[in-house]
Amino acid sequence: MIIAQPLTAGAFAPFGDVMDTAGDPDRLINAGLCGRWHDRARLDFGDGRAGISLFDAEPRALPYSCDLLERHPDGSQAFIPMSLNPFLVIVAPDDGGEPGQPQAFVTAPGQAINLHRGTWHGVLTPLHAPGLFAVIDRIGDGANLQEVRVTPFTVHPFSG
Numbered sequence: 614m615i616i617a618q619p620l621t622a623g624a625f626a627p628f629g630d631v632m633d634t635a636g637d638p639d640r641l642i643n644a645g646l647c648g649r650w651h652d653r654a655r656l657d658f659g660d661g662r663a664g665i666s667l668f669d670a671e672p673r674a675l676p677y678s679c680d681l682l683e684r685h686p687d688g689s690q691a692f693i694p695m696s697l698n699p700f701l702v703i704v705a706p707d708d709g710g711e712p713g714q715p716q717a718f719v720t721a722p723g724q725a726i727n728l729h730r731g732t733w734h735g736v737l738t739p740l741h742a743p744g745l746f747a748v749i750d751r752i753g754d755g756a757n758l759q760e761v762r763v764t765p766f767t768v769h770p771f772s773g
């Protein structure tokens with residue numbers, strides 16, 4: 614059993630970047646009418662190119678059972694919600710080419726994530742409809758996908 618934790622940049626740092634507008638913007642632009650939180654993710658598309666896709670994913674409920682993790686060996690993958698709904702993020706360290714102990718996080722409204730190249734993760738998991746996301750990841754040759762069946766585990770909500 615895994616308890617989903619509130620997503621923080623520090624806890625997620627081994628796996629990827631958290632993008633949000635917490636704190637002051639890096640720049641004020643557009644005559645001071647817009648804050649820019651500048652260059653907040655480490656994107657990597659290897660020998661491919663950057664692509665932007667839109668996902669409409671079915672919401673899941675907690676407790677959530679997971680038995681499959683995947684990774685993209687050739688590029689990073691960013692999930693940017695097009696709603697203010699929180700979503701579930703499951704990641705795991707690499708342990709000799711297999712996923713190690715999974716960790717689960719629930720995003721705050723307005724948070725987006727960028728999975729670093731090769732990070733083990735669960736597939737996009739909205740928790741509320743609409744499960745609309747912009748996804749920035751690698752477009753190129755090859756599958757850029759490694760999937761592994763894992764011992765099923767259940768993610769439970771944080772009861773903070």
Ligand SMILES: NC(=O)N[C@@H](O)C(=O)O
Binds near residue numbers: 683690734735736737
């Ligand atoms: N398959 C796909 O485009 N998405 C997955 O990689 C995912 O992490 O949801």
Ligand code: NI
Binds near residue numbers: 684685690734
């Ligand atoms: Ni993925």
